[in-house]
Amino acid sequence: MTTLVDKIIQTKPISAIEYAPKDFKSPLEVRWCSGCGDYSILSQVQKVLAGLKIPREQFAFISGIGCSSRFPYYMQTYGIHGIHGRAVIIATGLKIARPDLSVWVVTGDGDCLSIGGNHFIHAARRNIGLKVLLFNNGIYSLTKGQVAPTTQFGSPTKSTPYGNIDYPFNPVALALGSGSSFVARTFDRDPKHMQYILERAGRHNGFAFVEIYSNCVIYNDGAYDLFTSAETRKEHSIMLEHGKPLIFGTNNDKGIRLDGFTPTVVSLADGKWSVNDLIVHNEQDSTLAFILANMTYNPELPRPFGIFQAIQKPTYEELIAKQIEEAKAKTPDTSIETLLKGDSYWEIK
Amino acid sequence: MERDVIYLEDVTIRFAGDSGDGMQLTGSKFSDTSAFIGADVSTFPDYPSEVRAPEGTLYGVSAYQIHFGSKGVYTPGDKIDVLVAMNPASLKVNLPFLREKGILIVNTANFTEKNLKLAKYETNPLEDGSLKNYQVFKINFNEIVKEILKDSGLSPKQIERTKNIFALGLTYWLFDLPLTETEHWIKKKFGKKPEIAEANLKVLRAGYEFGETNELFAIRYRISTKKLEPGVYRNITGNEAVALALVVAAKKANLPLFLGSYPITPASEILHYIASYKPYGVLHLQAEDEIGGVTSAIGAAYGGALAATSTSGPGLSLKVEGLGLAVILELPLIVVDVQRAGPSTGMPTKMEQSDLFISMFGRHGEAPLPVLAASTPTDCFDMTIEAARIAIKYMTPVILLTDGYLGQSSEEWKIPDLDSIPEIPVEFYTKPDYLPYKRDPITLARSWAIPGYPGLEHRIGGLEKEDVTGVISQDPLNHQRMVELRAEKINRIQQDIPDAELFGSEDADLLIIGWGSTYGSIKAAFDRLTEKGYKLAYVHLKYLNPFPKNLGSIIEKFDKILVPENNLGQLAFILQGKFLKPVISYHKIQGRIFLSSEIENKILEVLNQKGR
Numbered sequence: 014m015t016t017l018v019d020k021i022i023q024t025k026p027i028s029a030i031e032y033a034p035k036d037f038k039s040p041l042e043v044r045w046c047s048g049c050g051d052y053s054i055l056s057q058v059q060k061v062l063a064g065l066k067i068p069r070e071q072f073a074f075i076s077g078i079g080c081s082s083r084f085p086y087y088m089q090t091y092g093i094h095g096i097h098g099r100a101v102i103i104a105t106g107l108k109i110a111r112p113d114l115s116v117w118v119v120t121g122d123g124d125c126l127s128i129g130g131n132h133f134i135h136a137a138r139r140n141i142g143l144k145v146l147l148f149n150n151g152i153y154s155l156t157k158g159q160v161a162p163t164t165q166f167g168s169p170t171k172s173t174p175y176g177n178i179d180y181p182f183n184p185v186a187l188a189l190g191s192g193s194s195f196v197a198r199t200f201d202r203d204p205k206h207m208q209y210i211l212e213r214a215g216r217h218n219g220f221a222f223v224e225i226y227s228n229c230v231i232y233n234d235g236a237y238d239l240f241t242s243a244e245t246r247k248e249h250s251i252m253l254e255h256g257k258p259l260i261f262g263t264n265n266d267k268g269i270r271l272d273g274f275t276p277t278v279v280s281l282a283d284g285k286w287s288v289n290d291l292i293v294h295n296e297q298d299s300t301l302a303f304i305l306a307n308m309t310y311n312p313e314l315p316r317p318f319g320i321f322q323a324i325q326k327p328t329y330e331e332l333i334a335k336q337i338e339e340a341k342a343k344t345p346d347t348s349i350e351t352l353l354k355g356d357s358y359w360e361i362k
Numbered sequence: 363m364e365r366d367v368i369y370l371e372d373v374t375i376r377f378a379g380d381s382g383d384g385m386q387l388t389g390s391k392f393s394d395t396s397a398f399i400g401a402d403v404s405t406f407p408d409y410p411s412e413v414r415a416p417e418g419t420l421y422g423v424s425a426y427q428i429h430f431g432s433k434g435v436y437t438p439g440d441k442i443d444v445l446v447a448m449n450p451a452s453l454k455v456n457l458p459f460l461r462e463k464g465i466l467i468v469n470t471a472n473f474t475e476k477n478l479k480l481a482k483y484e485t486n487p488l489e490d491g492s493l494k495n496y497q498v499f500k501i502n503f504n505e506i507v508k509e510i511l512k513d514s515g516l517s518p519k520q521i522e523r524t525k526n527i528f529a530l531g532l533t534y535w536l537f538d539l540p541l542t543e544t545e546h547w548i549k550k551k552f553g554k555k556p557e558i559a560e561a562n563l564k565v566l567r568a569g570y571e572f573g574e575t576n577e578l579f580a581i582r583y584r585i586s587t588k589k590l591e592p593g594v595y596r597n598i599t600g601n602e603a604v605a606l607a608l609v610v611a612a613k614k615a616n617l618p619l620f621l622g623s624y625p626i627t628p629a630s631e632i633l634h635y636i637a638s639y640k641p642y643g644v645l646h647l648q649a650e651d652e653i654g655g656v657t658s659a660i661g662a663a664y665g666g667a668l669a670a671t672s673t674s675g676p677g678l679s680l681k682v683e684g685l686g687l688a689v690i691l692e693l694p695l696i697v698v699d700v701q702r703a704g705p706s707t708g709m710p711t712k713m714e715q716s717d718l719f720i721s722m723f724g725r726h727g728e729a730p731l732p733v734l735a736a737s738t739p740t741d742c743f744d745m746t747i748e749a750a751r752i753a754i755k756y757m758t759p760v761i762l763l764t765d766g767y768l769g770q771s772s773e774e775w776k777i778p779d780l781d782s783i784p785e786i787p788v789e790f791y792t793k794p795d796y797l798p799y800k801r802d803p804i805t806l807a808r809s810w811a812i813p814g815y816p817g818l819e820h821r822i823g824g825l826e827k828e829d830v831t832g833v834i835s836q837d838p839l840n841h842q843r844m845v846e847l848r849a850e851k852i853n854r855i856q857q858d859i860p861d862a863e864l865f866g867s868e869d870a871d872l873l874i875i876g877w878g879s880t881y882g883s884i885k886a887a888f889d890r891l892t893e894k895g896y897k898l899a900y901v902h903l904k905y906l907n908p909f910p911k912n913l914g915s916i917i918e919k920f921d922k923i924l925v926p927e928n929n930l931g932q933l934a935f936i937l938q939g940k941f942l943k944p945v946i947s948y949h950k951i952q953g954r955i956f957l958s959s960e961i962e963n964k965i966l967e968v969l970n971q972k973g974r
Contacts, residue, residue: 094823
């Protein structure tokens with residue numbers, strides 16, 4: 014059966030696949046605070062989309078509520094600015110109905126991990142083909158400064174004037190634990206790294222989760238400075254690269270070695286350990302991904318950025334298509350007339 | 363042996379037993395057979411909310427009631443004529459519904475001391491004379507099936523399980539019904555287990571022959587059937603009718619169908635049926651929660667699907683925020699609420715009509731949407747298609763109210779000719795001048811453009827948007843205009859729905875207004891009293907928002923208006939607010955539909971009251 018939707022897909026005019034980033038800019042003026050990390054993300058997303066060789070009309074950006082969730086209005090693509098926490102599940106419905114689309118979700122730490130936590134873990138579990146960009150600023154900003162699920166332990170906020178006593182979520186570990194097939198972390202201050210990660214996410218077949226540290230200049234300024242500023246990041250961050258040993262430090266003189274299952278920092282300068290003793294990153298190794306994710310809040314260890322995991326498994330939309338195809342093949346008569354009759358019917362003449 | 367045959371116009375039979383005794387199956391098979399012979403059928407499955415309540419307990423009793431015949435079969439029946447009771451607990455729970463001199467068939471096997479105690483019987487009712495007002499037939503089903511199947515090779519447990527089929531065979535004999543329909547079903551159902559099929563066929567026939575050869579029964583009954591118009595018929599529950607109608611509506615609109623849903627009693631069957639329609643290309647998602655059910659449907663609607671979500675009261679509470687979004691996005695969406703007794707978890711397996719207010723008003727902001735209600739199980743089919751038509755034509759979410767009774771009970775249904783169902787026109791916008799909130803001048807519906815078409819990239823959202831362009835706007839005057847436009851769009855649906863039908867005459871002494879599943883009980887009472895010469899008028903509402911355009915002029919003509927509802931008077935409240943005319947509210951909130959006799963008595967009481 015060819016539906017009207019199929020007809021639209023099959024008969025639409027052929028469109029270009031060569032774009033400049035400006036082709037993805039909507040006429041609407043961007044209204045984030047000056048200095049907000051989200052500007053950088055918007056700009057990198059527009060750059061990456063221009064290079065994916067996908068017709069522009071195939072993109073849909075779905076968001077929830079929060080500063081980051083204004084994102085779809087700034088993109089010259091299809092999109093829905095939804096309701097708080099529901100972006101991932103709205104996008105799920107869209108992707109099931111329209112597996113031909115490239116569906117992106119833009120969400121914040123409150124939107125995705127607090128009110129939308131349930132939708133997030135289940136979408137990851139289903140491996141539905143969505144790209145979920147979590148703009149993590151560690152605070153509720155649009156509502157003016159309340160504690161968020163990723164706010165650092167102990168931090169004072171408007172709603173925790175005596176300090177935050179909730180332990181923060183580790184979004185990367187949560188995504189891995191929920192079965193996300195692609196899990197990565199990047200940050201606002203490194204456009205090249207972000208572009209690489211977004212491009213990989215854009216090309217991933219299945220659920221792709223990208224945590225992006227985004228600085229909120231108003232309510233949580235500098236929360237990620239230690240890991241993202243040029244002065245300190247080499248000492249406090251480590252960039253994961255597939256097939257490469259885990260090396261960091263201002264002079265690339267430190268590495269991460271596994272002591273049993275425990276990652277530990279070793280010096281490459283004192284002659285005791287060499288590069289050969291270090292963990293070699295493997296995006297397809299799920300066990301390693303968990304170990305690396307768990308480095309996140311350990312003050313003894315550098316914070317990892319990059320692709321923690323990129324594995325392939327059948328996606329939800331592929332499995333639906335397969336089930337339908339198989340069920341059709343097994344059913345000799347798929348006419349609606351027969352369906353209406355059910356198991357037991359009789360005729361009155 | 364020759365027996366007297368008594369001819370009846372209609373009969374009500376109830377099979378009652380433990381949750382694990384297969385009463386729902388027995389009842390539904392009996393109902394299939396009675397519909398098969400051309401009787402009107404109305405059924406009522408009555409089961410506990412526990413999955414398998416402890417054996418023998420009063421709260422574990424499961425029953426299935428069938429009212430069938432040629433006349434007045436609008437409800438599952440007020441009083442039972444025949445009760446089949448498989449254990450003491452089922453006897454205790456159901457005996458109050460059995461009419462005096464009614465037939466009581468009891469499986470004596472389970473009348474053990476333990477079971478009597480569980481049923482809170484101090485003495486055995488089969489022996490203490492307490493059943494003297496009924497025609498009691500004491501039969502040990504378990505012993506009989508054991509004897510019949512002694513060489514079958516089945517385990518004692520498997521043998522015992524066939525006792526309900528024996529009961530079925532016996533009742534077929536009692537009402538002179540054919541075995542063919544059930545035989546056919548057994549062969550199909552147990553096709554892969556021939557020994558089970560054979561055992562069940564044997565027991566079914568044995569039950570029939572037991573009636574024939576045993577001298578216990580001196581009388582048989584024959585139900586007169588009416589001449590149904592030619593066509594293909596089947597039995598159908600309201601929930602299955604909804605599921606089938608969604609498929610048909612999608613076909614008529616030429617759209618893919620998407621159902622986002624979350625399991626909830628008594629609506630889950632809609633999800634089950636839709637999930638089983640994979641060969642027909644139907645899409646569904648069992649979402650992680652009720653909110654996910656509705657919001658995934660909104661996403662699918664944006665993508666161009668005919669999107670629906672099914673639920674019951676507690677789920678509707680959770681879907682409220684999603685509905686607000688659907689209202690402001692102006693996307694088509696069908697919400698089916700199979701109402702149950704609330705508030706909160708309430709009585710999950712019992713019906714109620716108490717979600718009218720939440721459907722009408724249960725959203726923040728000004729968020730009107732169309733509300734429809736089905737009146738019978740088969741009407742669930744028609745009203746689902748109507749919900750789809752309105753949703754698509756007016757680009758709006760629509761709530762269709764059914765209830766646990768409509769959803770679970772069945773009646774015979776003339777399968778419609780697909781060609782007789784009108785197409786639902788859909789045209790996706792493809793011209794480059796797309797303005798998302800530019801409206802059709804007549805319907806005020808915006809046009810629908812779907813992702814994947816070049817040049818029409820647009821964003822919609824929950825923020826207020828500028829008229830015509832859809833660009834976000836906080837302008838005060840624009841907001842008022844948009845609120846008014848969205849409300850006016852819903853009001854205009856009034857021009858596009860049928861007038862309310864008035865049964866009886868305009869100069870009657872009393873107007874009865876019903877909605878939803880009260881139809882059967884009211885119609886039965888109305889018919890009986892009209893036949894006796896009372897001057898009554900009756901309007902049954904299927905459109906609750908907006909109301910049919912002639913409703914006001916009908917109401918104006920009557921001084922006395924009675925509104926029976928399974929809630930505290932929600933429709934009565936709305937009617938009075940809308941038409942400024944006092945009405946008499948009559949309510950029943952017991953998880954059960956009205957008996958037609960209750961309505962009848964209330965009508966007489968109101969007629970006898972002086973003035974208002």
